[in-house]
Amino acid sequence: MTENETLFRGPLGDMAQTEAGPAGVHPADLYMAAVSWWSAAVAPVASIASWPDAPVTVWASVVRRDGSEGDSLHGLLRRLLSESAPLALHHDVTNRRLLGAACHATLRAERAGVGAPGFLLTGSPFTAGRGGSSISMSLEGPIRQAWGGRNRLPTRGVGRYRAGRPGPPFGSLWEVSAREWRGFLATDAATYSRLLHFSRRSAAARCTDPEPGSWRHELAAAYGWAFNTRPELTYTPRAGRQWHMIRTAVDHGGDLPEQHADFFVRIGDHVSRIAGTLATTERTAIHSAHVESAWSLTRRAVLDTADLAAMDRSAVEQFIKGLDEMLCDVEPEEGRAAPIRPIRPAYSSLGPRGSGRHGGKTATGSSAVRKLKEWYQDQCQMCAAVLVLPSPRHRYSEAAHIRAREDDGPDVVENLLCLCPNCHVLFDAGARILTDDLRVVDTVTGRFGERIRLHRWHFIELEFVRHHRRRWTGDERRGALSD
Numbered sequence: 001m002t003e004n005e006t007l008f009r010g011p012l013g014d015m016a017q018t019e020a021g022p023a024g025v026h027p028a029d030l031y032m033a034a035v036s037w038w039s040a041a042v043a044p045v046a047s048i049a050s051w052p053d054a055p056v057t058v059w060a061s062v063v064r065r066d067g068s069e070g071d072s073l074h075g076l077l078r079r080l081l082s083e084s085a086p087l088a089l090h091h092d093v094t095n096r097r098l099l100g101a102a103c104h105a106t107l108r109a110e111r112a113g114v115g116a117p118g119f120l121l122t123g124s125p126f127t128a129g130r131g132g133s134s135i136s137m138s139l140e141g142p143i144r145q146a147w148g149g150r151n152r153l154p155t156r157g158v159g160r161y162r163a164g165r166p167g168p169p170f171g172s173l174w175e176v177s178a179r180e181w182r183g184f185l186a187t188d189a190a191t192y193s194r195l196l197h198f199s200r201r202s203a204a205a206r207c208t209d210p211e212p213g214s215w216r217h218e219l220a221a222a223y224g225w226a227f228n229t230r231p232e233l234t235y236t237p238r239a240g241r242q243w244h245m246i247r248t249a250v251d252h253g254g255d256l257p258e259q260h261a262d263f264f265v266r267i268g269d270h271v272s273r274i275a276g277t278l279a280t281t282e283r284t285a286i287h288s289a290h291v292e293s294a295w296s297l298t299r300r301a302v303l304d305t306a307d308l309a310a311m312d313r314s315a316v317e318q319f320i321k322g323l324d325e326m327l328c329d330v331e332p333e334e335g336r337a338a339p340i341r342p343i344r345p346a347y348s349s350l351g352p353r354g355s356g357r358h359g360g361k362t363a364t365g366s367s368a369v370r371k372l373k374e375w376y377q378d379q380c381q382m383c384a385a386v387l388v389l390p391s392p393r394h395r396y397s398e399a400a401h402i403r404a405r406e407d408d409g410p411d412v413v414e415n416l417l418c419l420c421p422n423c424h425v426l427f428d429a430g431a432r433i434l435t436d437d438l439r440v441v442d443t444v445t446g447r448f449g450e451r452i453r454l455h456r457w458h459f460i461e462l463e464f465v466r467h468h469r470r471r472w473t474g475d476e477r478r479g480a481l482s483d
């Protein structure tokens with residue numbers, strides 16, 4: 001196989017191609033690991049419209065050829081991605097106690113409004129013992145149940161985690177040795193059909209160099225977008241047909257080695273999850289380019305499995321070739337996808353902690369205020385002032401509603417600004433309004449000022465900005481004018 005067979009796509013693809021060389025890892029390994037990491041960051045809030053119960057979480061394992069250690073991929077990703085996609089938690093989990101601890105930490109961070117509701121499980125499911133390593137029996141049960149339960153941990157028997165409510169969703173990125181992997185295949189301990197795996201390759205010499213820093217910016221924006229939109233992703237007609245073909249082909253697996261049929265059952269599942277994950281990085285519907293990139297990763301995992309499990313490789317290659325040809329035959333017309341549906345409930349229907357399926361995930365009320373002040377560290381978004389008060393020494397700021405509370409403005413971060421008391425009064429009295437691109441206008445002098453400071457995950461709903469402007473100027477569109 002050559003590197004070219006992996007179709008790199010979007011900011012994660014840019015990241016893999018830019019950063020893999022210097023880090024001494026193979027770009028495709030880094031790409032797959034990054035998809036897994038990213039999916040754990042966005043999976044708690046993104047889903048696929050035609051398949052709403054399935055999160056986009058991708059479980060991946062990277063198999064080291066025995067003797068080749070190298071840098072840990074999740075260590076590398078932690079460094080690269082933690083800025084743009086902070087998970088509530090990413091932790092080596094090797095036993096049931098640590099799994100319980102991970103659940104608790106995730107839940108606490110979410111309650112405090114400072115973390116994502118999901119986490120990434122790293123490390124390895126294997127424990128070392130006499131006669132080599134074997135899968136940790138204490139981990140096997142919860143993980144197997146999570147696989148059957150939409151990637152949510154079971155609530156019973158995992159540490160002190162309280163029964164009766166679903167555990168947090170999680171993804172997985174394991175790094176295992178080839179020897180452990182063969183042991184994995186030989187046992188029915190865990191359902192390896194849910195793992196996409198790669199055998200670890202060494203660094204590629206070639207390394208393209210897209211615009212410096214661009215993938216970081218794109219991913220940070222995508223992360224904020226996902227959390228504020230809670231997107232329900234749709235397929236374009238062409239992408240949908242391609243995905244359907246892959247599923248159908250797998251269902252009629254043909255000459256695939258029967259003894260390993262379990263692995264191949266999930267190919268359609270993998271492709272859909274990866275394509276969905278990639279689409280979130282570009283804030284679009286799922287296009288054929290996402291399906292094709294997802295297939296290129298899955299195809300490589302299938303061939304690696306064939307090697308690691310000593311399958312009849314020619315049958316597997318035949319199957320792959322057939323699928324490659326079918327995908328190319330789908331007419332090139334992409335077609336338009338239905339718009340991505342945000343699944344966040346309407347503001348007016350939000351109770352104190354939200355309501356409906358995804359209730360409680362949009363920060364509301366005091367948790368929104370906490371989140372806002374945490375983001376800005378009490379610095380005013382308009383004038384940058386920070387007020388420090390004594391005894392006990394603390395910073396002071398106010399959460400200002402953009403659409404006023406008395407006008408039914410909701411207590412959500414999309415409708416809040418972190419302001420100093422002066423700017424708060426000026427804003428509430430209409431002495432300051434905001435343009436559509438969030439520049440401050442002094443309505444007394446008519447002067448246009450700077451753009452307000454904006455934390456990268458703070459998405460302000462334009463509807464509220466316009467409402468505020470309309471209230472004080474009577475002209476909704478005035479702010480869209482330039483000076």
Ligand SMILES: [Zn+2]
Nearest residue numbers: 380383420423
């Ligand atoms: Zn101020």
